[in-house]
Amino acid sequence: MGVFLGGTTAANLLDDYEEGTWSPVINGTTFSNKGFYTKIGRMCSVHFGNQTGASIALTIGNDYAITGLPFALVSSGDMWESGSTQSASFADASGGYNSYPLTGRQTNGNAIEICNRSPVDVTSSDPLNVAMVYTTA
Numbered sequence: 094m095g096v097f098l099g100g101t102t103a104a105n106l107l108d109d110y111e112e113g114t115w116s117p118v119i120n121g122t123t124f125s126n127k128g129f130y131t132k133i134g135r136m137c138s139v140h141f142g143n144q145t146g147a148s149i150a151l152t153i154g155n156d157y158a159i160t161g162l163p164f165a166l167v168s169s170g171d172m173w174e175s176g177s178t179q180s181a182s183f184a185d186a187s188g189g190y191n192s193y194p195l196t197g198r199q200t201n202g203n204a205i206e207i208c209n210r211s212p213v214d215v216t217s218s219d220p221l222n223v224a225m226v227y228t229t230a
Contacts, residue, residue: 109134117141117223118161119149130163135229137164142222151215157195157207164229166203180224181207183215190220199227 095108112131117124117139128141139162151157181195193211205225209215 107134113163115139115163116161117159119157119159121158121160122149123161124149132164132229135167136226137162137229138224138226139163140222140224143220149215149221150217151207151209153209153211153214155209159205159207159223159225160203162203162205162227166199166205167228167230180222182222183211184220185213186216186218186220188213195223197225 095106097105098107099105110131110133112129114127115130117128124141124143126141126143128139130137130139132138149157181197182192183195184190184192193213195207195215196210197205197207199205205227207223215221
């Protein structure tokens with residue numbers, strides 16, 4: 094079953110669509126809020142976050158390793174090739190909830206790294222929001 098896009102040959106058949114929830118794991122700790130995903134073909138979009146704090150602290154220059162993804166990442170020799178963080182940010186609860194971006198990339202260890210390159214630390218009381226798209230294996 095599926096839907097044909099742009100023609101009626103097998104190459105145009107979209108027959109892989111799924112959506113659901115997942116449990117993000119950050120640096121070995123399961124995040125308190127569930128995440129959501131949509132997979133279309135080999136592309137998987139995931140997002141998770143919290144609006145009331147309860148983040149995992151992250152000091153300037155350090156990384157979150159996000160694992161427990163709903164589908165395995167494609168294995169690649171180039172870490173930048175297959176994993177992409179489209180949006181990751183946190184709000185500094187101690188500084189008037191100013192929002193700061195975080196950067197990300199795929200690692201070859203089946204994880205997505207989110208790096209804090211902002212001028213302030215992420216504390217456990219800061220709201221955190223992450224949305225990513227990655228290629229599945």
